[in-house]
Amino acid sequence: MYHIGIDLGGTNIAAGLTDENGKIICKHSVPTIRERENDEIVKDMIEICRTLCEKSGADKSKIKSVGVGCPGLPDREKGILLYSCNLNMENVPIAEVMQRELDIPIYIENDANCAALGENICGATKNCRNSITITLGTGIGGGIILNNRIYSGSFNGGTELGHIVIATDGELCGCGRHGCWEAYASATALIRDARAIAAKYPSSEIYNAVSGNIKLIDAKTAFDAAEKNDEYAVELVNKYYEYVSIGLVNLINIFEPEVIALGGGISEQGDKLIIPVKKLVEESVYGGVLKTKIVKAMLGNDAGIIGAALLSEQGVK
């Protein structure tokens, strides 16, 4: 039997047909064009499933399930996307519509949870019973896998791992609260701080790298300047590692997972990120001994597709 996983993103609808182990056999994607009517987007997801069958030669009767990972709040039981600010969707009965057309069981889940599940099935957290996958990107997202199953809380809100306050009365977060981890350790936060440094210190390499056009500064600008031993950038990046580590220690003290995998744009720094962060975590984890492994996520964008594909194998909630 096969599975189809769809990662419904703000830019693209990326999908894959997988085998029962989550191995992607065939991929296809189309632009989301999120300004469209919701119906049109759902129709495209149906079409993508047909295309994947055609491309792979898999008979529709051999597709055990279709899973959809959405940026937002799903009602998993009813298969409704309750709300997604990224997609301008509200109460869209994705499962019902798709099931009617395809006659295949449809599952929906939050996209960060799908990514965490994908990493657990065949990526960085494989063979771990308890793991967390964190996305350090525009925001901080996260998915928690406990006993090899997605933990998604009691209601539909999900697990907002970026919204743990690490600095009471600190930086304002997009969520309206002050001091959230996301307001310190997301790429957005790093860029904010890098731009502030460039504005203050025109002698810095961060300023120099963009010829003073501060808006061009991104996370990579900061890391690259630190690599060149620019003192401002080194200090900035070290502080950033500290913020990342504080949130990770919090999660480790709560969950004691076997592995935390770091994904998202920032994780492309690889060992430059992982090694110093791990050192900082080791220094302050409760009990003084770090048992949790901290690694780079492995599957990139495929994680969400694979996790969505195998949602049906998560068993009774």
Added chain:
Amino acid sequence: MYHIGIDLGGTNIAAGLTDENGKIICKHSVPTIRERENDEIVKDMIEICRTLCEKSGADKSKIKSVGVGCPGLPDREKGILLYSCNLNMENVPIAEVMQRELDIPIYIENDANCAALGENICGATKNCRNSITITLGTGIGGGIILNNRIYSGSFNGGTELGHIVIATDGELCGCGRHGCWEAYASATALIRDARAIAAKYPSSEIYNAVSGNIKLIDAKTAFDAAEKNDEYAVELVNKYYEYVSIGLVNLINIFEPEVIALGGGISEQGDKLIIPVKKLVEESVYGGVLKTKIVKAMLGNDAGIIGAALLSEQGVK
């Protein structure tokens, strides 16, 4: 069938014989006298089981299990108390010794987890699939119940809910890290801050209530002075509620539990604590809608006994 639950505390060994629903039929306790040899303490726990059978008239063959809740790190599978700084115990094979004498299956677990399970079985979090019980006492302890089972992490460290940093570079915590929730929202933290106020403002009711003998100030002194509208105490207590709420919002954003129950000495303030804390949580929870109930724990010291008693019913880990 019956169960026996033992709460092995620093001061007393409190135990109870319960029915299959966790109802305590008969209780007994003896002083721990923690200076003793470990063996002596284990012998007393064996003796307590026999006493409970005698007192209740229950035949030993009708005791399905004995559970022991310990302050420290248990190796659940091997039934060994790996480490307890409260009890000066290290690598004590509690289960093996007790089982040999009693011929009843023995389970061991961290005491905070037992209390959380007890509240879940017949207390404040009854009928909740996902709940957290927090103890606001000398420290901040906590037990997490997910899918009606204790979640205890992947290793033996457990879930150190007091050791989430809420204030980067903040107050030094007993664990060596700066800014932990425990360093702000435990009774110890409140007392520290109350004493500082008394020392600084001899006109305050906090100072007055102890006739200037600052060492006599405890958490109740602060709450009572606030009740009398002492401006310093009101400000202190309001700030304390804020610290409590920050940690609770963090936990709610991560777990979305159905209920968080607050226990420990501070929880004796009842609605004086719960109502303002709940209001603050409502104001800053992610998504703006608080679905998690915040309530006072119900069972007091019995929670640990009941949870320990029914450890055997937790099924395969």
